[in-house]
Amino acid sequence: xxxxxxxxxxxxxxxxxxxxxxxxxxxxxxxxxxxxxxxxxxxxxxxxxxxxxxxxxxxxxxxxxxxxxxxxxxxxxxxxxxxxxxxxxxxxxxxxxxxxxxxxxxxxxxxx
Amino acid sequence: xxxxxxxxxxxxxxxxxxxxxxxxxxxxxxxxxxxxxxxxxxxxxxxxxxxxxxxxxxxxxxxxxxxxxxxxxxxxxxxxxxxxxxxxxxxxxxxxxxxxxxxxxxxxxxxxxx
Numbered sequence: 529x530x531x532x533x534x535x536x537x538x539x540x541x542x543x544x545x546x547x548x549x550x551x552x553x554x555x556x557x558x559x560x561x562x563x564x565x566x567x568x569x570x571x572x573x574x575x576x577x578x579x580x581x582x583x584x585x586x587x588x589x590x591x592x593x594x595x596x597x598x599x600x601x602x603x604x605x606x607x608x609x610x611x612x613x614x615x616x617x618x619x620x621x622x623x624x625x626x627x628x629x630x631x632x633x634x635x636x637x638x639x640x
Numbered sequence: 641x642x643x644x645x646x647x648x649x650x651x652x653x654x655x656x657x658x659x660x661x662x663x664x665x666x667x668x669x670x671x672x673x674x675x676x677x678x679x680x681x682x683x684x685x686x687x688x689x690x691x692x693x694x695x696x697x698x699x700x701x702x703x704x705x706x707x708x709x710x711x712x713x714x715x716x717x718x719x720x721x722x723x724x725x726x727x728x729x730x731x732x733x734x735x736x737x738x739x740x741x742x743x744x745x746x747x748x749x750x751x752x753x754x
Contacts, residue, residue, distance in 0.1 A: 558741040571730055571745040572683070579740060616683065617655070620739045625671070626696065628743070632682040 531555060532619050534631035541624045542639050547604040549615050549634050557622030561593055561600045564616040566633065572616055576602060597628070642666055644746035646731050653721045661716040661749050663731030671734045672714040673698075673743070674706060676727040681754045682732065689714055690737045721753045 533552045541547045547587055549563075559581050564572035568618045576591040578584045578600065590603040600619075617631040646661045663672065674686040685698030689708040703725060705717045718725060729749045734741040 532682075562742065571748050573741075573745070574742050577742060618683075618743075625734065625737050625739055625741065626688055626690065627696075628685070631681040632680060635682070 531621070531629045532617055532631040534615075534634045536618050536632060537635040538637050539634055540544060540594060540637045540639055541607050543606030543607060543609060545607050547607045547636055547638070548612065548638065549602040549604075549617075549621045550599060551601065551619075551631055553601045553617075553619045553621075553629075555619070555621035555623075556595075556598060558595075558598075559622065560620040560625075561591070562618040562620075563589075563600075563602045564630075565611075566616055568613075575615070600614050604636075607636075609638045612636055612638045620633045644731055644733055646729075646746040646749050647751060649747070650731075650750045650752075652754065653718075654754055655722060658719050658722050659719070659721065659730075659751075660718075661729055661751075662716040663714045663716070663746055664712050665731075665733045665744075666712065667735070667744065668711070669734060669744070670711070670736045671741075672708065673732040674704075674714070674716045675730045675732065676700065676725075677730060677748075678727050686716065686729075716718055718751075721751075723753045725751065726753045727751060 563576045566572045578591040592601045614633040673688045675683045687706040731746040732743040
């Protein structure tokens with residue numbers, strides 16, 4: 529079982545819709561969770577971080593964490609073509625930041 | 641501030657050649673990382689440096705060496721390049737090795753080994 533799993537996609541949504549991206553992780557003691565956006569040919573950039581159960585909202589982005597079910601999700605409201613990118617989930621496990629693990633990413637396509 | 645810089649941006653090597661990838665940061669961050677990114681594999685940690693003067697292996701260290709030259713610079717060396725090392729290499733930094741810190745990535749180096 530991979531430590532961090534994401535559906536590779538592509539996930540296609542129409543412009544203006546809500547995009548829902550999911551990530552599951554295996555280490556129950558994981559402490560920190562991050563969502564990065566990566567445009568083709570570019571480096572990852574941080575979108576959201578979340579550390580405790582529940583929802584965290586920042587503009588059009590909402591991160592959701594459920595430690596009991598070991599999943600973290602990212603919702604993008606009012607999706608725009610500029611949101612088309614690969615979204616990487618990163619998890620800091622109980623071993624600490626030196627063990628940070630990335631998922632393989634979900635490719636999102638927002639159709640105008 | 642330039643943030644995290646990497647040189648070169650792109651490199652072509654022949655099998656068996658050596659090269660050093662350079663990473664520098666001007667954010668006064670303590671910890672630095674080297675990742676490789678391959679299609680379908682995500683980001684995999686090669687080596688990291690928790691602080692100046694220390695280095696440790698990550699998930700895929702074979703075939704690589706690193707040097708934390710000072711607080712600003714962290715280099716990655718391929719002594720004898722192999723086609724399997726064709727990849728995009730990213731350097732990243734965090735202010736300190738704490739679980740709520742965020743990583744900052746450099747622009748990447750694309751390496752092709754023939």
